[in-house]
Amino acid sequence: MRFVARRQDPLARLPRAGRVEAFAQRLPLEVRGHSIAWLVPLLMLVGVAVADWNTSGGFRLISWAALVPAIAAALCPVWITMCFAVLALATYVGVDTAWPHQDRIGAPDLILVAVSGVLSTLACAVRQRGERRLVRIQDIADTTRRTLLRPLPPGFGGLDHAAVYLTADIEARVGGDFYDIQPGPYGTRVVLGDVQGKGLGAVETAGALLGTFREAAYHEADLMAVAGRLEVRMLRHRLHTSALGRDDGDRFATAVLLGFPPDAPETVEFVNFGHDPPLVAGPSGVRRLPAAHGLPLGMSDLAPGTGFPDTVSVRLGAEETLLLTTDGVTEARDPGGTFYPLPDDVARGLASDPRLAEPRRLVAYVRDGTLRHCRGRLSDDTTIFAVRRRVNDPTRWTPHTG
Template sequence: MTSPRPVSGSGGGQGLLDRYPHAGRRDSLRRQQLLRVRGRSVAWVPPLALLVAIVTVDLNTTASFRMISWLVLVPGIAAAICGVWGTVVFAVLSPLTYVAVDSSLPPQHQAGAADLVLAALGGALATSACVVRVRGEARVVHMADITDTIRRTVLRPLPPVWGGLDHAAVYLAADTDARVGGDFYDIQPGPHGTRVLVGDVQGKGLRAVETAAALLGTFREAAYHEPDLTTVAGRLEVRMRRHRDHMTALGYPDGDRFATAVLLDFPPSPPDDVDAVDVVNFGHDPPLVVGDDGTVRPLPPGHGLPLGLCDLLGGGPAPPVRRVRVTATETLLLTTDGVTEARDGGDVFYPLAEEVARAVAADPRVARPRRLVTFVRDGTLRHTGGHLADDTTVFAVRRRPG
């Protein structure tokens, strides 16, 4: 997720990710997983089986067809899948086996020393190649640790219940090597309520990650300290423009970068307004409200411009705050364009609202955040065959009862 980012706050199944490894798995790490049975490595089995097969065939064929020299392949196979010491064992075992088998035949049928030198040289080269491969895989693991650290810094882990909200999230990066991209989300509890931010930076790559980190840093501070959600929204807009100007001054072509986002506020409401949720939409797809009763409705679309583009209106105010009603039995589902623009082989978009409505009607428990994000994730992977064209985030949140 690769590994992808797992479902936050849930143990959602990884079956679809196993079927579509290119959606978030590293080849070298996955190969090592496949070569283990009950926690024990079985990488030695293929080269040993090849060695036994070569010896068996050689001893049971006529002198005109000798294949004992094929033992040079054994350390080569070991070098591709075994560790260094395992490869060394087969590099030594192959010449020894050659000597034992060849010397057991009459002198006129022996292959001779030339093929023995070939087997020994093949073992030495295979060992060297294995050393290079193992070092490369160690480097891959080290880079994976670095990107995981970056991911946890940008998309910090959230407690299962945070700020009075039950939530779950799943994140799949289109760049499976980077494992992090321009999608972002966070929950920030504070004295003025619990604020939620979900968004998508335009573009991909490290520049998008930097922008997402800048926005999240501002959100975490402003959402805690500012009593007015409009002020929080304004701070995000200013931060986007400042970051864009800074990157442009450094020589990066970020002058037109922007971000779509949805900012939510679950205020500490009085008893007569417990279902109030304030929403600011920066050009993002409106969230879906998914109820336990099977109803699925989108929130009213926002008319605000994306973050970083409000200066097109002469630096005007941030998008307006809209108050909506979302009960404790309803879940807010927010996705990025990795879901809303997911297409199958026939260039058909993923019917998110229809699929969610059908699933919740069949099983109301799907409306719960952890089940909901798992369902949408798996549906997106099935629809696209695991070929993600963009970073994909699925985020679901609802009030915690009581």
Template sequence: MKGGPHAVSGDDDAPPRQPLRIRGLGVAWVVPLLLLGLIVVVDINTTEKFRIISWIVLVPGTAAAICGVWTTAGFAVLSLLAYILVDAAWPSHYQAGLPDFVLIALGGVLATLACAVRLRTERLMLHMRDAVDTTRRTVLRQLPPAWAGLENAAVYLSADTDARVGGDFYDIQPGPYGPRVFVGDVQGKGLGAVATAVALLGTFREAAYHERDLAAVAALLETRMLRHRRYTAGLGRKEGDRFATAVLVGFPVRESGFVEIVNFGHEPPIAVAPGGVRLLPPGDDLPLGMGEFADGPPRAHRVALGAGETLLLVTDGVTEARDGTGMFYPLAKEVTRAVAADPRTAEPARLVAVVRGGTLRHTGGHLADDTTVFAVRRVMGWTPAQIPVRGRLPS
């Protein structure tokens, strides 16, 4: 989940990316140079019936695709000079003449302009990617491997490689009542889904710290979802009745034998231990945003969680991943098999890697939905005294 800003150079002859590099040095210019030499050699060593010197117009065009502006302009001039010298070496009645000269000159100018447009577009895309990365770090902020007494690991895979961020979210919030975990998936795509995820995470980070009861945190999340929907509707955005499935997990400070879980219509967590895998009971609460149809406020359930057991939480990008025949990815079966082969798979980092690799193999690398894999377990030997006190907790 690491991602940083992309460097953008202000030098026109140093494009944002260099497709061909050797030991860090750009060598893209070698390709048009070899093409130039090949055309000249072939034209000189063939008969007058096979004049290809006018093909030299391809040289600045090739440079425009992979080099900088000044390099492309240099190849445009070099191609024109090579054309003049090679064409003059033939008898006058075999020369390509003025029409091809104009063609090569015009081709060089157009190639240089096309290169400038390409570089400007690339720089614009890099700026946009920086904005997307900033959004991603807000929704999916990088967590320390051991945070607030919880060892954790996560991976996020976007179904849209250009977007790089969707409606999936996760976070851990430390607090005086124990760390709380929040993992979910906002219905829909686009910036609207991202904005909803940001709103929910903001409420979670405050409520999970201040509220003693996990059910109270859940109620505030439901309220925030409804407020956000009314807000977007008031702005005239046609996003419909957006909702979010999510799992809210609380790790009580002084009771390590169980966790509290509120499941808002999400995939139930899986408890993974070196000795085996077990599915936790599915939640009975409706997704966030549908509380008006529920028979009461959200309820927190106590679930036993043994020492060394890891909670595996995934979004439907994993459970609904299909192969070429339409079969769903057998998550529990694959995790059980991996743990049986290597008990160390129960460790969060290894578990996340196994699920990520299995999902990609199952789908052939073609994800139909954004995919989040999150694994968390208590740090062995960690004591409640290490909980930061109220007012001194880092954000």
């Protein structure tokens, strides 16, 4: 068996694994790219025949050949299952007739082996049909995920960036976490958020917010105007779902909105809508940006008069990286119920290797630490996103970008 992975890429390993079951899916019965699943029923058939030959006439094992096509049906394609159905029947006849007449089992178990072969072939056809349907569903989910979380080119908007998205349900492959980068004439804007709840409603809400972000971040000169557009879009979306009679009319989203002004290469602006504040990781260690004072998106009408979150400006060093995560990281627990100590773990990693501040290394480190802490059992969708300005390459915009 082989575990195929591109070891030179720290993000190549388990990019979407959400549970320990994902490891089993990555370990097929194959050698050098060729399936060896057929060896399992073959070895069983040979073992049954040899065992039957070495037993006494009063204790026959050849009837166990009926299990061979059933095992093939679980592991092999239909045509191989059919071959084992015929081979099991031929083996039964050959081994049984080799015994003296008084020790033969005869027709009753012959019928059992034949019926087992037919039913196993039909079961295999049903299994493969279900697998093809699952593949189509997963392709649709992957297409949805690529549309929602569009691929980001290297250096997009003058930023080095890396992201890992882990779904708690490995079959769904998409959830309510969202992130994006949008360059424009007023600098590059970044968003990361987490829609409350799960299911298709959360995915729909994330898509609505991302669509608004991509337009507002491009056209609006002020970061607060982008934040206001996101809030209005969330309120409009809630009104729409409520008018449809759906029960997700009280949905909200936490989010962090970042702005990289083109005229201030050492400054980043951010607006926090009730989300965990970003961490800044660099050679000097880890620090946390100011905590959120704003309400989540979609709650301004529920708490009028509380005010809109302010824009906060902070200075970043040339080698400092902003690390943004959703609550799948901060709420990951070990078997004893202890939460994952993200800042402390990143600080330890930076102390041993300052290169960990590079976005790709940082998200891979946090991903591995999160999965290791919770034993691969995530309780929520998890996004790990790291960005920083490119060294000696300030944020630029061209009309053909984004």
